[in-house]
Amino acid sequence: MTEQSLHTTTGTTSTSTTATGRDPASGTDPPGDRAAGPSAARRIGSLELLVAGLVLLLVARPWLAEWFAVPGFQAWATVFVAICVQALPFLVLGTLLSAVITALVPASFLRRALPRRTALAVPVAGLAGAVLPGCECASVPVADGLIAGGVAPAAALAFLLSAPAINPVVLTATAVAFPGRPEMVLARFAASLVTAVLIGWLWARLGQPEWLRPSARRERAAGEDRWTAFRGAFTHEFLHAAGFLVIGGITSATLNVVVPRGWLGSLAHLPVLPVLVLAVLAVVLAVCSEADAFVAASLGTFPLAARLAFMVVGPMVDVKLVAMQAGTFGWSFAWRFSAATFTVAVAASALIGWWLL
Template sequence: MPDRTTPSDDDTTHSSLGDTLAGGWDPRAEGEELPPSDWGRRKRRPGTGTVWLFALFITAMALGHAWVSDQLTHQAFLAWSTIFTAISFQALPFLVFGVALSAALTAFVPASAYQRFFPSRPGAAVPVAGLSGALLPGCECASVPIAGSLVKRGVAPAAALTFLLAAPAINPVVMIATAVAFAGQPEVVLARFAASLAASVVIGWIWVRFGRADWIRLPAPTHAVGTARWLVFRDSMLHDMMHAGGYLVVGAAAAASLNIMIPREWLLAVADTPVVSVLVMAALAILLSVCSEADAFVALSFGDFSPTAKLAFMVIGPMVDLKLIAMQAAVFGWRFAVRFAPLCLVVGLASTFVIGGLLL
């Protein structure tokens, strides 16, 4: 038997050792030690690159402190911090609600319950999931983790994604808020319900036909069969909250930055152009990232825009905005987000033009 404790073994010896290990030999069973290697010794050394990176970061913070401290009271920074705080605190309660409900579904509801509720055929499950969205009070921040839980529990991805889109757009709280904002205009409420539900169902059917399983990344189960349900609930909630919450902060920061960078004069210049105004309001819905339970009041504030343009703001926002894209990437992965967001935008705009033209 070759000497497995000699540090100067050549490549052939190391290769033989690898083959022996692959064949099932365990040196620990014979009281021997695995050979040290140069690679192993290098791995145990502190990473000097990381140390230098942190040193440069701290130096940059120290050098920029004087400049930053003078800018903290600037009006633009105050506006940014106000918008960032508003978006984060507006979305956080619904995110907590969605994460808690998602964890409860994972821990306490057996997979067979979903199989009985949703039809087995994905094409038939899509409209059922869309109408089910009208039962859950909350915004888009709550629907993302719930949709992830549905997929993990065996619901067809297309049905779960349909629920993700419909729930924040047609639930009772959003419909009542829209009716209050557009008092005396029931056609706006009906248009929002019809356009949002139609877009959600169409997107679900498109995913049934063209979606691929490897585009959706879901974490593998972290608990063995038989683990206490309360432990599963706790760990699932902590994981989802830390993961999605971080992306929520990133999305809120991006939305706040764009809020203070877009001059309102640019918006008024295109308000009278029918198609362009709809596209501009859709872009604003993506950038402003307003909660779906408050976006009707924001849409109403753009009085110079047409009813169809305001409808675009209320249809596109709950489907695709900056914080929502970030949260979808956190739950399903970026391969999913970069495909799903453009699909939602195109179908949502088409639904807006059709329903807006018919009802408004």
């Protein structure tokens, strides 16, 4: 008798749930129904915020007109706009190529192309960065994928450093930013490649497996096609890199207008300090590698070796890269790797700058 009553009650509950589509115990909708409700409305993204900001600037134009009439602000705006306009085409091209690689090139491609011996795989992986362009924002997940796919960590880290620093887009942007100075392009290529290879060999020699924490990788969704992957990668990388370009342009324009020329001139003539100053500035500004040459070119008071250090250090060590490396590989790896890379990059920039520039 008790079992019959229990069976009847269970059946009634199931029927009630099926008929109403709600859980009678909690009175809530099933997950599928909740997703279709108001909470499933599309979130406001970065593109919408950018458009809203531009509209706000247009509305506030009458109030901003007085600021634009100030000579100092006009000089600041001229430098800022020049940097952004010159860098934008290379930023778009670089993020397009990076998105294509993300969507089309599997992680196993480089693994098959590398020699089995780590000592040889490191320079080959470093040189591979010259033909597989990518923004430094994408270099960390790409290196993570290479390690997960069986590539030696030393080779993957060499590729992580070289890909955003010596690819054709970056070198072309450097040639445009420094017209008539092909030695600047050569110096950037040499210093960046030397840094990447030395750090790879250093990791192969001294790196400990426990420093490199394996990450939980997100695989492409089953229903996600290549176009969706390309579009998502391009949108994310372009908006992310464009934001840092704006920050770099603002800082560079401010330095050109606010800081006295005499102070910068006295600093620039010191033997080592200008290199360290611009190297630290590169870490803080975190300008995308496709655009940093134009920021460096605008810092004309500093010697070429110091501006070379800005372009070599920036794509390898900056605040956003350290955070990404810590999130992917762990802080134990990030602080050691960043400190070693910064030291080698500054030394390589100073030596090669002294030799070629």
